[in-house]
Amino acid sequence: MKDSLVLSALYLPPISYFKVVASNAGAILIDKYENYVKQSYRTRAVIGTASGTLKLIIPIRHIGNQRRVMKDVQIENDFQWQRLHWLSLQTAYRSSPYFEFYEDEFYHLFHGEEKFLVDFHLKQMELIMKCLKLPNTITLSSSYVELEKGETDYRQLIHPKQKLDPNDYPPYYQTFEDRNGFIPNLSVLDLLFHLGPESVRYLKGV
Secondary structure, eight states: OTTEEEEOOOSSOBHHHHHHHHTOOSEEEEOTTSBOOTTSTTTEEEEEETTEEEEEEOOBOOOTTOOOBGGGOBBOTTSOHHHHHHHHHHHHHTTSTTHHHHHHHHHHHTTSOOSBHHHHHHHHHHHHHHHHTOOOOEEEOSSOOOOOTTOOOHHHHOSTTOOOOGGGSOOOOOTTHHHHOOOOSOBHHHHHHHHGGGHHHHHTTO
């Protein structure tokens, strides 16, 4: 799949995810036929708050213990997770330089309802790409994507336990850095709400 950048569908993905996107000019292919992986960025995002990091976790419908592919994973919308996540984002970023600039668009993201996890991910991905002004087109795969020999599989590399090179994540201003110090590789929303239009320069390492 050398013509496309193959990625997983992640929730408010970390900065590392968008550094990969920003360094590739090609189309993005989201693999919706890969296996759903628990305790991964597929259902959790990490933001910075006054108390340190906070995990935002999307509840999903559990169907026994059988393995599922991403396209079949349904969101458990009986919980008011959208409202809770939006309140958490407001509390964490209301004082950041660019939150108000993007607030209306993300408000609508968290006040709608999607049945399937992948559909929500596509919706938020398109919004984030628009805010970052990244030109890549996004499509969903029609089957599991097999990579060619030698290609990097970012579906496996980008996960909460990945080892970070501090040189890849130079500090930028964060609202609570006086309490917590600089926290690297949070959700890309942390970058967007603090750097605004300059976020893409950070992602490209300019």
